[in-house]
Every structure is written in C-alpha cells, then in structure tokens.
Amino acid sequence: MPKVATRLNDTQIKRAKASDKNYELSDGEGLILRVLTSGTKSWIFRYSPPYTKKRTNISFGTYPLITLKEARQLREEARTLLAKNIDPKEHKKQAEAFEISEAQNTFRLVAQKWFEIKKTTVTEGYAEDLWSSLENHLFPRLGDRAIRDLTAPLVIEVMQPLAARGVYEQIRRLCQRVNEIMTYAVNTGIIHANPLAGIKSAFQSPKRNHMNTIEPERLPELLERLNRASIKYTTRCLIEWQLHTLCRPSEAACAKWSEIDFENEIWTIPAERMKARKEHKIPLTKQSLHLLELMKPISAHLEYIFPADRNPRTHTNPQTANAALKRMGFQNILVAHGLRALGSTILNEKGFDPDLIESALAHTDKNEVRRAYNRAQYLARRREMMEWWSEHLTESL
CATH class of the missing domain: 1.10.150.130 (Tyrosine recombinase, N-terminal domain)
Structure with missing residues (x-):
C-alpha cells in the first residue's frame, strides 16, 4: 500500500528554519515547500508533463506571500490542467505573454x-x-x-x-x-x-439634414454673386469647376493635371479618390476646358489644378468653396455639395434620363449589368447632357 504523505500545516511551515543545505517539505500530490539556506521558503509543484513524462517543476511563489491554502489551490488548478493534457508551465507562459501583449496593445x-x-x-x-x-x-x-x-x-x-x-x-x-x-x-x-x-x-440621434441648396430659379443670382464676389481667383474657378463638372467638393479640390485627357476632353478621377471606390470619367465641355486654360498660368507647373494658397505643392482645402459661399451670403442656404443637387434638379426638370444624371453624379448603380452598360454607352450621351448644362450655366449669367 503506497505511503500517504503527511499534510503540512502553518505551524510546521513557520517553524521550518534555514539549514546549511536546501531541504524540502512535502504536502503531497506534488506540492513541496523548498526551504533555502537563505531562509526563503518557496512553493514548488513537481509533475510529469503530458507526452514527455520527464519530471519538472513549476514555482507557485514564496511563503508567506502565497499561503498554504493558496498554494494548495494552485496545485489543484495545475492538476486540472494536467488532466486535460495541458502543461501548467506552458500554460503559465502563454498567459503571461497574453497579459503583456494586451497591456502593450493600446x-x-x-x-x-x-x-x-x-x-x-x-x-x-x-x-x-x-x-x-x-x-x-x-x-x-x-x-x-x-x-x-x-x-x-x-x-x-x-x-x-x-x-x-x-x-x-x-x-x-x-x-x-x-x-x-x-x-x-x-x-x-x-x-x-x-x-x-x-x-x-x-446620446441623442443626429437630425438628418439634406445638403443645403437653392431653387433652380436662383441660379442666375448665384452666378451673379460669384462673378462679383471678393474671393480669390482660384476659389472662383474652383466653384465654377464644381458647377460645370457636377463633382463633389473633395474631388474638385484634389483634381490633378495628370487626370486630364486634353485630347479626348475627359477628366478621369481615380477609384481611390471616389466615394464608391470606382473610377469616374467626366466629359469636359468647352467651358470646363476654358477654366483649365485660366488655371494653367497659376498651377500648370504644379501637381494640383487648384493649389492651396499657403502651400502650392498641395491642393486647396475641400472646405474652401463652402467658406466662399458663406461670404457670398449663402450661409445656411447653399453648400458646395448642394451645387450637385442644384444641377440634378435642373437636369431632371429638363427631361434628361434620370439614369444618365445619376451616372454623371457618380452615384453607384447596384445593378451590375446596367452599371457595365453605363460605363460603355453612357459617356457619349453624358457629354451631350453636360454640354447642355454648361451652356445653361453660361446663358444664366
């Protein structure tokens, strides 16, 4: 019959004195109190790891920081892991590594x-x-x-x-x-x-506000104010460019000379700059091309068509047009993005194909087949529509 180890008690542990050699006191089932020559008392759990069966130890800490009761609890946790073929020492290393990783992941x-x-x-x-x-x-x-x-x-x-x-x-x-x-x-x-x-x-839900725009009949007023506004020349051209191309404010502000195909009279906005992450082609009218000619002396030698005032090597701020519209008296009435809505309203009123208008505004068509048709067939028809729109803007002034 196997010998049953005598359980330790707190009195024994407290009375255990340092000797000229390290020695051990057993609590049974692998739990050992090792008393060092320095007087330090360390809890050790001795076990055979799964698969290798080579005897090894794992430290549970020192007494009295770790009490006898706590050491026994740690032993039971280790025995539970062993019953699941999990090495307690490896489990501890992984847990410590995870703690460090979590703390470092700010x-x-x-x-x-x-x-x-x-x-x-x-x-x-x-x-x-x-x-x-x-x-x-x-x-x-x-x-x-x-x-x-x-x-x-x-x-x-x-x-x-x-x-x-x-x-x-x-x-x-x-x-x-x-x-x-x-x-x-x-x-x-x-x-x-x-x-x-x-x-x-x-928190409260935000109120949904549509992009502020003006009624179609106020287009001449907008163009007149823009014509006599006390704003920078580049800003005036930027707003006119947005009007003639019906692009978004950020697309206009970040427009590059390298995106302009003068031979085919097309502006190609790369996918990475588009809201829907799809390349967008805009037919350029004679009015749009004239705006580019006006900007050439200012920025043809630079990357961006509409350069920033303070740092010409970068593009103008997408909010520049909004700030100008406010100074022109359109605060809370019209925003730069609302120029697209204005164009859409007028084009719809004039009976242009709604799908054609949506394509010009770069609104994504969820129908894959129709979207492919749009790319292949709509460009010529869009050019006709954009030419009408640019003429309408010119005649409205």
Missing part, C-alpha cells in the same frame, strides 16, 4: 493597425478626416490606454463635451469608428469581446 496602436486597412477602402480626404477625429477627440485621453481596459462609461464620458456642444453627427461618426476598431481587435484576437457596441444609445 487603443492608439490598435487604431493605427485598423487604419492601415481602412484607408485603402475610402477616399484620401475621408481618411484624413477620420484620423483627425480620433486624434482630436479620443486619443488625448484614451490613446495610451490598453484597449482591453476601455469601457462604455469611460468612452461615453470622453464624448460628453461633444454632446454638450450638440454635435451629435460627429458623435455618431466617432461611435461608428470606435466600434470598427474594437471589432478589428476582436477579429484579430487582441480582445475577446467588444464592450462598446451600444455606446451610441447614450
């Missing part, structure tokens, strides 16, 4: 990894706006925190100043972006679950 670091992927799916301007919103509103307080430590109450508290200002659309976007980052962290194994999934419900 919100900023994980956001940067997510952004490297995200920016390939959106336009350059949108990517800049996205990252700036994180830097301005979240990173100052959350950037250096481990992502595992983020909680809904904490993130909601950080966004409260925005709520106090009533900028609920900005909050909505931040909530969306934070949740995309957290989902990325879950999918890549950095965290196990997303605790921020419902944070948007802590």
Whole structure:
C-alpha cells in the first residue's frame, strides 16, 4: 500500500528554519515547500508533463506571500490542467505573454493597425478626416490606454463635451469608428469581446439634414454673386469647376493635371479618390476646358489644378468653396455639395434620363449589368447632357 504523505500545516511551515543545505517539505500530490539556506521558503509543484513524462517543476511563489491554502489551490488548478493534457508551465507562459501583449496593445496602436486597412477602402480626404477625429477627440485621453481596459462609461464620458456642444453627427461618426476598431481587435484576437457596441444609445440621434441648396430659379443670382464676389481667383474657378463638372467638393479640390485627357476632353478621377471606390470619367465641355486654360498660368507647373494658397505643392482645402459661399451670403442656404443637387434638379426638370444624371453624379448603380452598360454607352450621351448644362450655366449669367 503506497505511503500517504503527511499534510503540512502553518505551524510546521513557520517553524521550518534555514539549514546549511536546501531541504524540502512535502504536502503531497506534488506540492513541496523548498526551504533555502537563505531562509526563503518557496512553493514548488513537481509533475510529469503530458507526452514527455520527464519530471519538472513549476514555482507557485514564496511563503508567506502565497499561503498554504493558496498554494494548495494552485496545485489543484495545475492538476486540472494536467488532466486535460495541458502543461501548467506552458500554460503559465502563454498567459503571461497574453497579459503583456494586451497591456502593450493600446487603443492608439490598435487604431493605427485598423487604419492601415481602412484607408485603402475610402477616399484620401475621408481618411484624413477620420484620423483627425480620433486624434482630436479620443486619443488625448484614451490613446495610451490598453484597449482591453476601455469601457462604455469611460468612452461615453470622453464624448460628453461633444454632446454638450450638440454635435451629435460627429458623435455618431466617432461611435461608428470606435466600434470598427474594437471589432478589428476582436477579429484579430487582441480582445475577446467588444464592450462598446451600444455606446451610441447614450446620446441623442443626429437630425438628418439634406445638403443645403437653392431653387433652380436662383441660379442666375448665384452666378451673379460669384462673378462679383471678393474671393480669390482660384476659389472662383474652383466653384465654377464644381458647377460645370457636377463633382463633389473633395474631388474638385484634389483634381490633378495628370487626370486630364486634353485630347479626348475627359477628366478621369481615380477609384481611390471616389466615394464608391470606382473610377469616374467626366466629359469636359468647352467651358470646363476654358477654366483649365485660366488655371494653367497659376498651377500648370504644379501637381494640383487648384493649389492651396499657403502651400502650392498641395491642393486647396475641400472646405474652401463652402467658406466662399458663406461670404457670398449663402450661409445656411447653399453648400458646395448642394451645387450637385442644384444641377440634378435642373437636369431632371429638363427631361434628361434620370439614369444618365445619376451616372454623371457618380452615384453607384447596384445593378451590375446596367452599371457595365453605363460605363460603355453612357459617356457619349453624358457629354451631350453636360454640354447642355454648361451652356445653361453660361446663358444664366
């Protein structure tokens, strides 16, 4: 019959004195108290790892920091792992490595990894706006925190100043972006679950506002104000370019000379700068080409058609047109993006094919077959429509 080890008790452990040699006291089932010559008392669990069966030890810490009761609990946890063919020592190493990894994965670091992927799916301007919103509103307080430590109450508290200002659309976007980052962290194994999934419900929903635009009958008024406005020459040409091409403000501001095919009179906006991530071709009318001729002395030697005033090597700000429209007296009445809506309304009123108008506005057609037809067949018909539109603008002045 096997010998049953005598269990240790606290009195024995306290009385165990240092000797000229290390010695061990057994509590049974692999748990040992090793008494060193220095007087240090260390808990050791001796076991045979799965598969190798080569005897080894794992340390549970020192007494009295780890009590007898706690050491026994650790022994039972180790025995449970062994029963599942899991090596306690390897399990401990993996757990420690995971703890270190989690602590090093700050919100900023994980956001940067997510952004490297995200920016390939959106336009350059949108990517800049996205990252700036994180830097301005979240990173100052959350950037250096481990992502595992983020909680809904904490993130909601950080966004409260925005709520106090009533900028609920900005909050909505931040909530969306934070949740995309957290989902990325879950999918890549950095965290196990997303605790921020419902944070948007802590704030009011933003009111949906359509892009401000004017009635078609006010087009002559707009053109007259633009003609006599006290604004920079480049800005005036930028707004006229948006009107004649019906492009988005960011697409106009970032337009490059290399995108213009003068021979075929086409402006090709690459997919990475388009909202739908699809290349967009715009037929250029004689009025559009005239605007380019006006800009050549200013920027033909530069990359961008409409260069920034302070740094000509980069493009003008997409908000430049909006600022100019405000100075022209259209604040809360018309925004640069609303120029597209104005053009769409007039073209629809004149009976142009709605599909043709949607194609000119670069609105994505969900029908794959029709979208392919649009690319192949619509360009010539769009040129006719754009020529009518440019003539209409010229006659309205």
